[in-house]
Amino acid sequence: MSSQLQLQEIARLSNNHPKPAHLRYQYGTAGFRTLASVLDSVLFRVGILAGLRSRKLDGKTIGVMVTASHNPEEDNGVKLVDTRGEMLEASWEAHASTLANAATTDDLIEAIEAVVRSARIDLSKPARVVYGRDTRPSGPALVAALDDGLTAVGAEIRNAGVVTTPILHYLVRAINTKGTKDAYGDDSEDGYYDKLSGAFKRLVAGKQTPSPLIVDCANGVGADAINKISPQLGESLKLMPHNTSTSTPGALNNSCGADYVKTLQRLPPSLANHLKAGQRGCSLDGDADRLMYFYIDERNQFRMLDGDKIAALVAGFIVDLVKTANLDSNVKVGVVQTAYANGSSTKYLAERLPVRCVPTGVKHLHHAAERFDVGVYFEANGHGTVLFSPGTQEILATHEPTTPAQSTALNHLRNLTQLINQTVGDAISDMLLVEAVLAHRSYSGLEWDSLYVDLPNRLVKVVVEDRHAFQTEDAERVLVSPKGLQNKIDDLVRRHDGGRSFVRPSGTEDVVRVYAEAAIKSQADELAFRVAGLVYDEAGGDPSSRPREFL
Ligand SMILES: CC(=O)N[C@H]1[C@@H](OP(=O)(O)O)O[C@H](CO)[C@@H](O)[C@@H]1O
Numbered sequence: 001m002s003s004q005l006q007l008q009e010i011a012r013l014s015n016n017h018p019k020p021a022h023l024r025y026q027y028g029t030a031g032f033r034t035l036a037s038v039l040d041s042v043l044f045r046v047g048i049l050a051g052l053r054s055r056k057l058d059g060k061t062i063g064v065m066v067t068a069s070h071n072p073e074e075d076n077g078v079k080l081v082d083t084r085g086e087m088l089e090a091s092w093e094a095h096a097s098t099l100a101n102a103a104t105t106d107d108l109i110e111a112i113e114a115v116v117r118s119a120r121i122d123l124s125k126p127a128r129v130v131y132g133r134d135t136r137p138s139g140p141a142l143v144a145a146l147d148d149g150l151t152a153v154g155a156e157i158r159n160a161g162v163v164t165t166p167i168l169h170y171l172v173r174a175i176n177t178k179g180t181k182d183a184y185g186d187d188s189e190d191g192y193y194d195k196l197s198g199a200f201k202r203l204v205a206g207k208q209t210p211s212p213l214i215v216d217c218a219n220g221v222g223a224d225a226i227n228k229i230s231p232q233l234g235e236s237l238k239l240m241p242h243n244t245s246t247s248t249p250g251a252l253n254n255s256c257g258a259d260y261v262k263t264l265q266r267l268p269p270s271l272a273n274h275l276k277a278g279q280r281g282c283s284l285d286g287d288a289d290r291l292m293y294f295y296i297d298e299r300n301q302f303r304m305l306d307g308d309k310i311a312a313l314v315a316g317f318i319v320d321l322v323k324t325a326n327l328d329s330n331v332k333v334g335v336v337q338t339a340y341a342n343g344s345s346t347k348y349l350a351e352r353l354p355v356r357c358v359p360t361g362v363k364h365l366h367h368a369a370e371r372f373d374v375g376v377y378f379e380a381n382g383h384g385t386v387l388f389s390p391g392t393q394e395i396l397a398t399h400e401p402t403t404p405a406q407s408t409a410l411n412h413l414r415n416l417t418q419l420i421n422q423t424v425g426d427a428i429s430d431m432l433l434v435e436a437v438l439a440h441r442s443y444s445g446l447e448w449d450s451l452y453v454d455l456p457n458r459l460v461k462v463v464v465e466d467r468h469a470f471q472t473e474d475a476e477r478v479l480v481s482p483k484g485l486q487n488k489i490d491d492l493v494r495r496h497d498g499g500r501s502f503v504r505p506s507g508t509e510d511v512v513r514v515y516a517e518a519a520i521k522s523q524a525d526e527l528a529f530r531v532a533g534l535v536y537d538e539a540g541g542d543p544s545s546r547p548r549e550f551l
């Protein structure tokens, strides 16, 4: 078996990419992500794993994206994209961690042989991999290490260059469906811009041209994409890009971008003199897979429109189109959220359609959304998309409308399937989706915002000795360990009007997160800090370093 892997070549190249001793890597929610300076060996090994994954899947193309999204510029990361453009199958995450942690070249060779055996990989199959990276300065060197891994494993390589994460996902699906009845689009970056801009223009044809949209590009790769799609959108939507300094050291995600807006609930300072009262704008994150909207109201206040608001806007629109097209008896629309969704959004949505709550992390949302005919999913932080099941796409393609109104609604639905990047959350596709719905509804930011009123809420991090001592069930809404803590939280919640709170260990940081909401802001804050104090004490936190705001 191993005779078909060039073990000597792998060993020779591996010696150029030694693993730093004492470091342990984990393929987590977002792949490997840490300081760029310690990722060289990881990239080499991910190259090997990507080649093996492709061989396992009969030579279908696997994607590799080099990015650390909204993290600081000195970080970087890497994740694999499976053949339909979705996240890597969960069972292979362990293989990724095993290869990344092999101490020496000999250990690595052994680990590779173990993966080949346990995953029953037929090494006579070809390996094909497409990769891309964001604008981080550490990208080129890491891509060189990835290239070495791909060469070592004998993969056919396609370099997609500097692209957004969603474009890389698009490319993987487009390459693997090329020439089939499910062809996703031309397998090029231009193919992506053509597909999205074409669908957008068809959707808004005849509608009033919206006012120009300010786009905060987080000084990241989204700036390139916005600049490339702008001319294609022409008069249908005028984009005004800001924070486009992709080569200014230290600028990436610095006081700008979707994560800044969501976390601080604040306008990026660089936009302060640009966004006028009544005008809407949006922020992308560093790899353009998250989107936050906002506007300035008539009292000059900043108002944020987050992933929950996007879900409410989009789901409502699709439900109405399905009804108008007379398809509501065979196309069921549903929404997937996490416990972090604002309680008001859940209430608003649940009055209109089925809503499911799943654990944090895009893959949980994506899988749950696949179970609906049309599944709308968004995390409050602005990552999300809409999935149309194969059966639904078939219905949309073949249904014969009997009235002009039905025919128009059906065409809008068909165009939505083209506009929406169904592989993964995509800030640019989602931005065009929002703009299309606003144009159809004749909504300004204010009217969209008025769909429901957010409950005041607060997110607090608690540093504990061992966050793994915190275990949850019921989509992370109930703590089952440490024992008895949930009852105490329930008691606190009861004492706050409209209160809701839950506690879970973060999957990406070494902290426990506490979320609380209540009818008024002071109550939400109080509840959050009381629960945080409870968690801190329960976890045996040192009283002398107890954060002062904890109650
Ligand atoms: C409260 C919150 O925003 N959590 C984020 C964060 O996960 P944690 O497991 O909470 O650290 O990072 C995830 C990956 O980016 C994202 O999916 C999720 O929404």
Ligand SMILES: [Mg+2]
Pocket: 069, 070, 285, 286, 287, 288, 289, 290
């Ligand atoms: Mg991102």
